[in-house]
Amino acid sequence: MRIPCPYCGLRDAHEFSYLGDATVSRPAPDMPDAQEAFFHYVYLRENPAGAHEELWYHAAGCRQWLVVSRDTRTHEISGASFARAPKADASHAEVKP
């Protein structure tokens, strides 16, 4: 598997470490029923067979956290962007393989 790192270019996946689902977001700790919200955040996953947005960390490269779009049935990667970039203007950082 080769990941198109927006900073380093197309690199072998063994340089990266994987965290998983990038679509979950950390709940506000002071929200009512925060414990239930955190339970969902920490433990529950959509786990789709198909398109998946996921977090990879370029440990042996630029040390950036990336959001990689990958199909879990084929492992085909359709793009990657910096996780720190706000979603709305991710386009400038998006790199296709």
Place this chain on the structure above:
Amino acid sequence: MSHYSVLSIIANAFNGQKGWTPAWRDAAPKPVYDVIVVGGGGHGLATAYYLAKEHGIRNVAVLEKGHVGSGNAGRNTTIIRSNYLLPGNEPFYEWSMKLWEGLEQDLNYNAMVSQRGVLNLYHSDAQRDAYARRGNAMRLNGADSELLDRDQVREMAPFLNFDQSRFPIQGGLLQKRGGTARHDAVVWGYARAADRLGVDIIQNCEVTGFIRTGDAVVGVETTRGPIRAGKVGLAVAGSTSRLTRLLDMRLPIESHVLQAFVSEGLKPLVPGVITFGAGHFYISQSDKGGLVFGGDIDGYNSYAQRGNLPVIEDVCEAGMALFPRIGRLRILRHWGGIMDMSMDGSPIIDKTHLPGLYLNAGWCYGGFKATPASGWCFAHTLAKDAPHAFNAAFRLDRFRSGHLIDEKGVGAQPNLH
């Protein structure tokens, strides 16, 4: 249907093999069953068998989207053991071991249960003490365990690398009753035995939806039409999330690929099962002579049933670190299976919040050894609407409550379990 024995084999040798009949019927679905078990792997078939045998519930269908044993039951590395640490796990796995020990006579099928020992190597004082803790926990549960020092390991496995090691072997935790079983034969044995008790094994029947009455699940839609049932149990590790998605259920499970390897056939070389403690590698030898080995999961979500080179290299590196005489032996096949990786590395056998729906899932990379007890406990849970003591800890709500069963202590990151 014939009873298998030396006599049946000899009789067929003289009649041109004409006396053999199908090992199980290729059943067509009936409109309604008492219980539907979704998944014709080892766990599903064992569940059906024990429902019939232990609970007298024989109006049971096992639905399989392909043919029996075509998922992880036929892709694993066939290891059986009960060397667990935590109180939520160990009694269950030891019960599984006891069921293995009587399985072949019970099923009238030789599943080649071979108790040639499972040896986990340790390479540091801290690892030794962790294994002592585990070995003691096993003893407290009535399992066997022995803590070996370096010399004892050398006596047992002189072929390992003791002198040129980056992480020298200091000893090992041995479970003599551990070993291997022939994975396909386990599936076929359960299928045949369940069939003989009246269970319908329905192959090429994929579940495409659930029939609901209010919240309750009262049947399934399949590629062979709707089938109704009093209770529906899912035993589809690897595909669990795909099915529960149809019910808008999110689970504490991710699907990951685990690769496995077999070498060309060789004269006897490795006794029992040996696991490396300083890298991801374990190895045994099949009765046919192939070295069967594996290592870590690839580490990313996958439904592709195949993996990539980094883990293949990692496994071979660890193999050569431990066992450098295998360098010229050749890998014959490598393949991948899809694991239900749960968030604490331990399984789920429980009712769900939906009446009529029961879940057997989250086996991570350790489902094969659990096959008998998983079926036995899931059957109990289905029949009694309550878990048996053996699976009482495998609750679905333990993540919410914090009663985790995390043997490795890596937390809610499935690819690290």
Place this chain on the structure above:
Amino acid sequence: MSRLSSGGLIDRATPLAFTFDGRSYKGFAGDTLASALLANDVRLVGRSFKYHRPRGVFSAGSEEPNALVELRTGARREPNTRATMAELYEGLEATSQNRWPSLAFDLLSANQWFSSVLGAGFYYKTFMWPAALWEKLYEPAIRRAAGLGRAAEQADPDSYEKAFAFCDVLVIGGGPSGLLAALTAGRAGARVILADEDTILGGRLNSARTAIDDAAPGAFLARARAELSALPNVRVMPRTTIFGVYDGGTYGALERVGDHLSVPAPFQPRQRYWKIVAKRAVLCAGAFDRPIVFGGNDRPGVMSAQALRTYAVRYAVTPGRNAVVFANNDHAWSAAFDAADAGVKVSAIVDVRETPPPALLAGATARNIRVIAGGEVIATSGKCLSSITVRTRGGTETLQAEVLGISGGATPNLALTSYFGGRPKYDAALAAFVPDQTPPGLSVAGAAAGQFSLAQCFATGAAQGVAAARDAGFAATPAPLPETGDTPTSLSAFWHVQGSKGLAFVDFQNDVSAKDIAIAHKEGFRAVELLKRYTTLGMATDQGKSSNMAGLAIMAELTGQGIGETGTTLFRPPFTPVALGALAGHHREKDFRPTRPTPTHDWARKQGAVFVETGLWLRAQYFPKPGETDWLETVTREVKAVRSSVGLIDVSTFGKIDLQGSDVGVFLDRVYINTFSTLAVGKARYGVMLREDGLVMDDGTTARLADDHYVMTTTTANAAKVYQHLEFCLQVLWPDLDVQLASISEQWAQIAIAGPKSREVLAQVVDAPLDVSNTGLPFMGAVEGRVMGGVKARIFRLSFSGELGYEIAVPARHGEALTRALMAAGAPFGITPYGTEALGVMRIEKGHVSGNELTGQTSARDLGLGKMASTKKDYIGRVMAGRPAFADRDRATFIGFKPVDRAQRLRAGAHFLPLGAVPVMENDEGYMSSVAYSPTLDHWIGLGFLKGGRARIGQKVRAYDPVRGGDIEVEVCDPGFVDPEGERLRV
């Protein structure tokens, strides 16, 4: 000798001596072991897996199921080596395998007389009683009989390499289609890699006499090879097998660098494992000639028709007097003709077809080859083949034959196309499966695509070369194709001779016969995967390359389904078996993983340190002195030295992270359970961080060097994990925070000195005006300054040992110099270097938690650190740590232990039971996590987790350790064994 007097691609000027089963033979350079054995009239080469039937050479390539040998001897012994792929070299030693006592007389061949009992799946039906006999009797016997060759008994002495290569177009296979694909893409300027498993490019053209551009194929091959080697953008890799395709256009390849030599050349590996990353790839892997199933089809002397051609044409060998060809297709006829033209006596062609094409009949007549149309071979005889029985409409007839070339048609070699799950589709006209879906970027040309004729190979190879180059961004144009006279081959699907005599083998190596397939059918194992698993069809070392087609065709006959509906089993990589050593490369034995020496490693080694593996690090464990008899004596001395005077230890292995920015305080407050934003500049604080699930991730001290500058230390084990976690928090959770991180673990050496005299030692190495007095640098103080006359340093007044102590960080290259300076300064006090053991003893004496307690299963409360948690802020893990189970009164929590009988030794890993309780899980109350012999208290002490924890101080419990025979009473106590008030570290 059966060597033809002329022809072949062998070098007759280079004779090579070799042995097989101890007997000496001669071959030539260019031979394989198989061709050389056949040239020496050695026809019995191996024994089959189950029935130990005598077997010869079946093929001339990587699909060989029968001719497996142990190649080389001693530590280099390679079992199951295909004689057809082993290049001959001077002194080659090969031994037959899976036979006893000898190849010619194998006792286990008696198995075949019981084949009616030992049919498919027989072992699942018996050996069940008595259960205990399985491991003791049945299984060992089965295991000894099974298996094939023997592994070497020493470590593999050869080395292996790993390498990456990148290209625009990867061409897999160097036969006619591969050559055209590579030439076309290469001419267009694409970076091309042409990988071929053979030693010389050309594929089938090396074994054929078909004219190309009105000349022998050799002329075309010479031109093609010359042009490819002249193109600078083309890399030809002979002896290189593409064994798998992986994601992202990555192909696994094995280059056999030194396998054709007796030992690898100096400084060269035996094999090189490549990961080739290709924008596009073209599979030109050709096809296999598949056998026909009939009684006695496994006898030595029966080989594929194409192998007969290859041995005759390429190796100038006649593999036996009197050859007969038995086939259902035209291609086998051209093989017979080429063999005859090369000098082999081909006496007859038996074709199942009633009316073979007239052109072929004419060719046979011209060569004086008898044609038996509409015939079938129904029996063979001889230990090695001596005659065959043919059935025709007119009856049966026996023909003398030492070689029978059989061909049931060509099976495209499409394994790579299906490794991503693509199912091949059945082409009834070809009676073959052809590729359907392929992995992204991989296309197929030539025989692998079912385009069997030479003209088709050239055309599709060129076309796919153009397409691949264009996809990779190169303007490629189709080149003129070489002229060739051959025409598309025709065949009549035929799999299995009905009513033949004797066992009719489908899978030669695993001894799966047509009868076994019938048993599987009767018992319901009809799906191809079940058929495979029940009968072992296709599971031998050739992975069914020669057997699968006939096997599933026979099953299709039995079920009445079509072959297409029956389908194939999944192909799995590797395409041919790959040595484990190659995939490991140099990461083996001591080089399995890198070794990280600390900055003072060499110094410590000179002090006689014993080292211990700590993750990738090697750390000094203890420093024995002459006369000390065991580690405990040494460690005790080291501890006493620290507690009474001063000691020194290298703690550079701790993770060190530099944090700068205006929001570091806020950030640290969110990742630690306690507060760091209020930490004064010049001070350090101990912190605990959780995972988001509420359990402890790591601990360590963090110091504030300036308003916007902190340095964090982590445990050695978690350095990388914590750094990654902090980056996650910053980049993913809180990208708005102004914080920059840098790992400085490698950049700074950190040396700790501890003991009542440590300040006096430190004072001698610091440069003025740095003040390390109790007021200038109080407990938990952190200052920056200079040491040793100008070396930048950070000095932290911290203590893990419980004594007055300092950690001095200097740039890593000064670590050893600092150590020497401290040792010199401390000499008057008898400064003592100590290792990780003494460090561990002192931390246990102090009751500090460490790796044995930070198991990832423990919460801050479990560890007795719950009071540190701030209630005034959010931090990672806070919410989940509030779950019910975390507050469970029954949870085992951290506490100390000492033996009731102070002379007794404690063991970590012991479980705690109430006194007098039976040892069962229900009574399990916790376990001992760390133990040490305390030189200070003169008895063993322990730390661990016990239900009820501190509330049980003073009680006695049983420490139960049956795996080491331990069962003693221990007293629960405060974990602070030494100086619990912490007075000594504040002096």
